Amino acid sequence: MTIEQLYTEALELLQDLISIPSLSREEDKTAAAIYTFLESHSVKPERKMNNVWAFNQHHNPELPTILLNSHHDTVKPNAGYTLDPFTPTIKDGKLYGLGSNDAGGCLVSLIATFLYFYPKQNLKYNFILAATAEEEISGTNGLESILPILGEINFAIVGEPTQMHLAIAEKGLLVLDCVAHGKAGHAAREEGINAIYEALADIEWFRNYKFEKVSETLGPIKMSVTVMQAGSQHNVVPDTCKFTVDVRVTDAYTLEEVLDTIKHHVKAKVTPRSVRLQPSGIPISHPIVQAGLAFGRNTYGSPTTSDQALLRVPSIKLGPGDSARSHTANEYIELQELEQGIQLYIKMLEKEVL
Template identity: 30%
Template sequence: MYRLNDNQRRQLRELLTTLVGIKSVVASREQANRDRAEEGMAAFLTDHLTKMGMTINRHEVHPGRCNLMACWPGQGTSGKSLMLEAHMDTVPVEGMTVDPFAAEIRDGRMYGRGTCDTKGSMAAFLTALAIAREEDALPADQIWFVSSIGEETCCEGAYALMTTPFRTDAAIVGEPTRCEVVTAHKGPLWVSVETHGRACHASMPDHGVNAIDLMARVIQFVHGPWREHISRGEHPLLGRSTTAVTTIEGGTKINILPAHCRVQVDNRLIPGEPMEKVFDNFRRMLAGHLGDERLFTVTGLTSSGQLDTPPDTPVVRRLLDVCRRAQGKAQPQGVNYFADTGPFSEAGIASVLFGPGDIAQAHTADEFIELEQLYLATEIMLTLLTENAGKSIVD
């Protein structure tokens, strides 16, 4: 195992402190476009990667919001490629009980927005790459460092990148996995359902059609037959698909029979059926349940691909092997959240999630990362890179 010395650990902490100090909050697509949310991060990374000797390609997704793809030109002789990826954006900072940008270190932890999700991973990857390059111990694969925008709004940057010709053979995507290798996650399918009633005075309810009454039957469908339908399959690492009605609004006034009611439904699907097919099934089965498809409209809000990378994929096998030596044990893991691995995997890139910190601390009011996790992730990445110097990791 590669071990970081005190000086390297200090530089790693300083790098993460700098990254956390750069605000890159994404609350919504509109806000992020207006604020050019990742511009500061992209500027810092451009400078930092240039100092590492890398050449940077910018992929503009929205004005002032660019994915960055960096490599050392001419490096890599295997004809294969590996990307280390970490998103630039963070969730908002409202309600935080620690200074979001101060990166205060206390009791072996660094506190701040993004320490855990996912600037910790970014600092670990950048540090590992820089040291491996300094020691002239890079693998024979072309190595890319990629940083995306808008991950927190459903992997927007990664999806946009996959509409370009940019591809690698494999990807290690930085997310707080406690330095475990995550090979599977579910994909979200978010839909909204609106019921169409007919308003009338509430004193004569028989003269109208009550949209809330209709919605009660929709909810009964989602939590009944629909739940039963989508939970029939089981994945060894992920269990079953789930569904839940999560928002509701309807009605205008206490004495008016409501003409409209709307709910949002969060489906989390295990790998298997294509999203479009699941969506069609939802609409078809709901029409059957209500007996009339004119009573409602279903709208797809967003969806993101699942991850299900075979554990015997070379990059997975090698990463698991290093993790096993570092931590005594390592098994492929499944998680319930989704990440840039969704779009990458859909585009045919063999992808895994790996990074320091615990997802339980992501998005929280006192987000932090344990420094030991940060060091460990960096040492694991360094070991993976340097012990495969001159060889392929992905083949």
């Protein structure tokens, strides 16, 4: 298939996907549409829950493997929509619709790229395409659930809207539930130990502490206290104060290292909701990064979290569209971004990238 044919079919698939509501955990119909699309191109896809994947036709287990991954779930439509979020609308060179930019454009571009390489013989590496679910909620029934089935992966491209620039590092995420303890008493008398005051010292530490190592691409670790709950009535000194901390971890530390440091410094009981969403990074010397630079792309560190956080192999975040449009009203992707995305994916992967 020519690039023009691939673009035409990718655009049609994207329009179909926009027209099918696919909120996180409700992606069954878009999974079916992707499965049917691949079958119609003589690909033999597989499916688990709402995840669809396929291997290139001449898959050789002795070769290294590249994963092409993006997601087909969406957030709920923004209240500011003036267009129907589920009606794909082309106007002034733009395709409007929920999920067009995040991450439908990336997904169909990667599918087109996979179809380009799918029938080729004598490839230097295998390709796996994975269209996955629950990315928007960091769910456990998305990419994470099929990674053991996919086998060994040597490198991955995660499709997210980056204007086709290369995110070579991505922050990980720790969400911490903290509980400061005191002793209940009557507020009118000098009784009890106020758990809110006990929490304040810890909150001040979170506000001011600076981790020693600073990432070259992602900068410093950022910690933000975002939720606080304490007390039941005005005249009772609270014996517990609960607060939540959002920690964006760079590739200078693992989540476990950051958690150990926090527990060492604060009095509150600290419980992480998970340590799944690890920071990631890839050396600028890696061949895929060099391939992107050769085509005039820039590199940067991404502050947002994606399915890249679930991978434990070298990876980049790369795709058509603009992250600034994600989750906004009247979301769109430019048609030329879609076509250029397919072209650049293919050009980069035709180089020696492993």
